[in-house]
Amino acid sequence: MFNLTLSELSQALSQGQFSSLELTQALLERIKRLDSQYNSFITLSEEQALLQAKAADASRAAGHATPLTGLPVAHKDLFCTQGIRTSCGSRMLDNFVSPYNATLVERLNQAGMVTLGKTNMDEFAMGSSNESSYYGPARNPWDSQRVPGGSSGGSAAAVAARLVPAATGSDTGGSIRQPAALCGITGLKPTYGRISRYGMIAYASSFDQAGPMTRSAEDAALLLQAMAGEDPLDSTCAVHPVPDYRASLNNSLSGLRIGLPKEYFAEGTDPEILQRVREAVAEFEKMGAQVKEVSLPNTQLSIPAYYILAPAEASSNLSRFDGVRYGHRCAAPKDLEDLYKRTREEGFGTEVKRRIMVGTYALSEGFYDAYYRKAQQIRRLIQQDFVRVLQDVDVIMAPVTPCAAFPLGEKNSDPVSMYMEDVFTLSLNLAGLPGMSIPCGFSGHLPVGLQLIGNYFDEARLLNIAHQYQQVTDWHQHTPANLSED
Numbered sequence: 353m354f355n356l357t358l359s360e361l362s363q364a365l366s367q368g369q370f371s372s373l374e375l376t377q378a379l380l381e382r383i384k385r386l387d388s389q390y391n392s393f394i395t396l397s398e399e400q401a402l403l404q405a406k407a408a409d410a411s412r413a414a415g416h417a418t419p420l421t422g423l424p425v426a427h428k429d430l431f432c433t434q435g436i437r438t439s440c441g442s443r444m445l446d447n448f449v450s451p452y453n454a455t456l457v458e459r460l461n462q463a464g465m466v467t468l469g470k471t472n473m474d475e476f477a478m479g480s481s482n483e484s485s486y487y488g489p490a491r492n493p494w495d496s497q498r499v500p501g502g503s504s505g506g507s508a509a510a511v512a513a514r515l516v517p518a519a520t521g522s523d524t525g526g527s528i529r530q531p532a533a534l535c536g537i538t539g540l541k542p543t544y545g546r547i548s549r550y551g552m553i554a555y556a557s558s559f560d561q562a563g564p565m566t567r568s569a570e571d572a573a574l575l576l577q578a579m580a581g582e583d584p585l586d587s588t589c590a591v592h593p594v595p596d597y598r599a600s601l602n603n604s605l606s607g608l609r610i611g612l613p614k615e616y617f618a619e620g621t622d623p624e625i626l627q628r629v630r631e632a633v634a635e636f637e638k639m640g641a642q643v644k645e646v647s648l649p650n651t652q653l654s655i656p657a658y659y660i661l662a663p664a665e666a667s668s669n670l671s672r673f674d675g676v677r678y679g680h681r682c683a684a685p686k687d688l689e690d691l692y693k694r695t696r697e698e699g700f701g702t703e704v705k706r707r708i709m710v711g712t713y714a715l716s717e718g719f720y721d722a723y724y725r726k727a728q729q730i731r732r733l734i735q736q737d738f739v740r741v742l743q744d745v746d747v748i749m750a751p752v753t754p755c756a757a758f759p760l761g762e763k764n765s766d767p768v769s770m771y772m773e774d775v776f777t778l779s780l781n782l783a784g785l786p787g788m789s790i791p792c793g794f795s796g797h798l799p800v801g802l803q804l805i806g807n808y809f810d811e812a813r814l815l816n817i818a819h820q821y822q823q824v825t826d827w828h829q830h831t832p833a834n835l836s837e838d
């Protein structure tokens with residue numbers, strides 16, 4: 353049962369092959385047995401999970417099951433969960449239990465899903481390797497000496513290790529797609545505003561977007577269906593109709609126009625990765641797609657622009673962690689200033705402090721025009737590049753990452769080399785566009801991701817393209833060798 357997708361599990365539950373309670377117990381047992389190898393969970397919510405599973409079985413028996421009823425899920429530890437700790441991977445929130453659920457969590461609960469626990473992540477979602485977590489790094493199930501990517505590394509590792517069939521993630525500059533690529537799973541970052549951010553701990557509010565991390569595009573469609581849609585509690589959440597994502601999964605790709613941005617195929621990327629991406633594109637040509645080269649000329653400006661704007665927003669968002677209202681509070685403060693200083697000194701890790709300082713500097717009097725304003729102008733140019741190209745093509749295809757999963761510790765001491773990991777992912781966040789990562793082969797023993805970039809609110813098309821690819825290839829079904837005996 354561990355290798356089944358959400359869609360297959362849903363069918364097995366409706367046919368009575370096993371109950372949600374049995375499935376939940378089996379997965380909890382498996383997590384307890386294996387997760388010391390991956391460190392993919394920060395918190396297990398066993399008690400609540402068993403209650404939710406029993407309730408799901410009861411509602412199925414009463415004839416009220418939805419396609420998600422009784423299916424297990426894990427949430428990245430930045431989604432607030434009532435009664436279950438939400439740490440955001442930080443000492444600052446190590447003791448924080450939210451009094452309410454994030455809208456996304458609430459919606460999946462309402463659909464009958466069972467929350468197994470909260471997954472590991474880079475502290476406050478800042479990182480591309482999961483190594484900045486206060487709870488220690490998560491590890492890649494394909495090679496435990498390597499990183500799973502970040503910041504949603506725990507979610508990706510848990511899904512890849514078959515500890516849970518699906519998890520939630522968030523993507524500010526690549527945090528769903530990059531770990532999905534490094535762990536060989538399917539990850540979708542929807543259009544900015546497609547899913548409510550209410551109850552998702554804010555990092556960079558104009559970029560942050562939640563999304564599903566699954567083993568197939570079909571499962572991503574199933575989860576997105578329940579997650580997407582307008583929310584009066586988040587004013588940036590889009591008022592835009594939610595289509596039936598599964599209805600278009602089997603549309604033909606004949607005539608599909610694919611753009612390959614030449615800036616994403618330049619030197620500096622692992623040649624094996626470029627080769628796998630080209631092979632994947634050839635599969636689409638066999639299905640009747642037309643391919644042409646396109647140009648996104650401002651691509652090389654996306655890293656400097658993002659690493660001004662995201663820290664600027666973070667420096668503002670994280671000012672709320674002051675030891676007064678909730679979270680960590682230093683012992684015996686002398687006065688208010690001492691309380692702020694020591695609380696923040698003790699509560700935040702190195703990368704978070706670095707970004708708060710960079711962001712505060714970029715926003716400060718006299719530097720604002722040189723950095724923040726310039727970066728906003730670049731953001732607009734990058735967005736215009738995409739808008740122009742997406743008038744001529746239906747989808748842009750590219751690598752997700754410049755290299756496969758790297759060894760733990762390799763980039764940790766050099767922030768810029770870590771930031772370079774995001775070179776192919778964060779321009780989408782600057783533009784607010786949707787993107788996906790799907791497995792498309794291997795570089796050595798490590799998985800490679802293919803990135804699909806679509807127009808605003810065109811998630812249905814991305815899911816259709818990914819699903820069709822997964823009908824003619826089996827990369828998404830590969831399992832890390834040490835797990836195949838289960």
Ligand SMILES: NC(=O)C[C@H](N)C(=O)O
Nearest residue numbers: 477478479524525526527
């Ligand atoms: N949160 C993200 O999307 C990860 C990105 N690497 C960052 O550190 O900002």
